[in-house]
Amino acid sequence: MLPHDIHEDYIQVFAAIVVHAIVEELAQFGARVHTCARNESKLEACKRNWDTKGFQVSYSVCDVTSREQREKLMEIVSSKFNGKLNILVNNVGTYLRKPTTEFTAQEYATIMGTNLESTYHINQLAHPLLKASGCGNIVLISSIGGVVAVDVGSLSSKTKGAINQLAKNLACEWAKDNIRVNSVAPGVISTPLTKLVMT
Numbered sequence: 001m002l003p004h005d006i007h008e009d010y011i012q013v014f015a016a017i018v019v020h021a022i023v024e025e026l027a028q029f030g031a032r033v034h035t036c037a038r039n040e041s042k043l044e045a046c047k048r049n050w051d052t053k054g055f056q057v058s059y060s061v062c063d064v065t066s067r068e069q070r071e072k073l074m075e076i077v078s079s080k081f082n083g084k085l086n087i088l089v090n091n092v093g094t095y096l097r098k099p100t101t102e103f104t105a106q107e108y109a110t111i112m113g114t115n116l117e118s119t120y121h122i123n124q125l126a127h128p129l130l131k132a133s134g135c136g137n138i139v140l141i142s143s144i145g146g147v148v149a150v151d152v153g154s155l156s157s158k159t160k161g162a163i164n165q166l167a168k169n170l171a172c173e174w175a176k177d178n179i180r181v182n183s184v185a186p187g188v189i190s191t192p193l194t195k196l197v198m199t
């Protein structure tokens, strides 16, 4: 259930498939949801499905590794939701199942950009909107890999460890603005990402 103190249900979820479940869960409580991803045809197909269910979901095509596109996304969110946001779900994230010695400079930049830099910047951009809502909520999707050590995939795991720490810092820093911050660290869920990296 949505927190009872959320009276204006303006929610932005950025990127994902776990996102599909998150969007539906929130939209079925009557929340207005704005989501994003890079693939427009997939977003359009999801939107048609959500429309048939009566969900109020809009979307932006956005690659969150681009600073410029992140700024544009949050301008759209601000305009759609009258400068207020109740819930921000930072879901986008990627993973490469490789030993540490095999990560290339390009892979390092992509994983850091997708998992960490985008999250940090989107939260910076969302702060005034969350504060303006009077009861902001941030959910950072981390991973069990950010809590428990395993012998592969150190790069994604370190971004998720950092996200857990970021949640704690933002919770302290933005409590005065009535913004609650949590991170969620799932175990393995069957999604296109896990199918790709586990095969």
Ligand SMILES: NC(=O)c1ccc[n+]([C@@H]2O[C@H](COP(=O)([O-])OP(=O)(O)OC[C@H]3O[C@@H](n4cnc5c(N)ncnc54)[C@H](OP(=O)(O)O)[C@@H]3O)[C@@H](O)[C@H]2O)c1
Binding pocket: 015, 016, 017, 018, 019, 036, 037, 038, 039, 040, 042, 062, 063, 064, 065, 091, 092, 093, 094, 095, 114, 141, 142, 143, 144, 185, 186, 187, 188, 189, 190, 191, 192, 193, 194
């Ligand atoms: N699945 C698991 O077992 C598992 C376990 C622990 C944590 N998690 C976390 O849960 C989150 C979602 O994982 P998932 O398994 O659902 O991943 P997924 O199947 O790869 O889905 C990722 C989603 O994010 C979008 N996306 C990827 N890169 C993007 C970018 N640069 N800009 C905008 N959108 C982008 C993708 O759409 P487009 O390709 O169209 O952009 C897709 O909708 C991640 O943070 C992941 O680390 C997952």
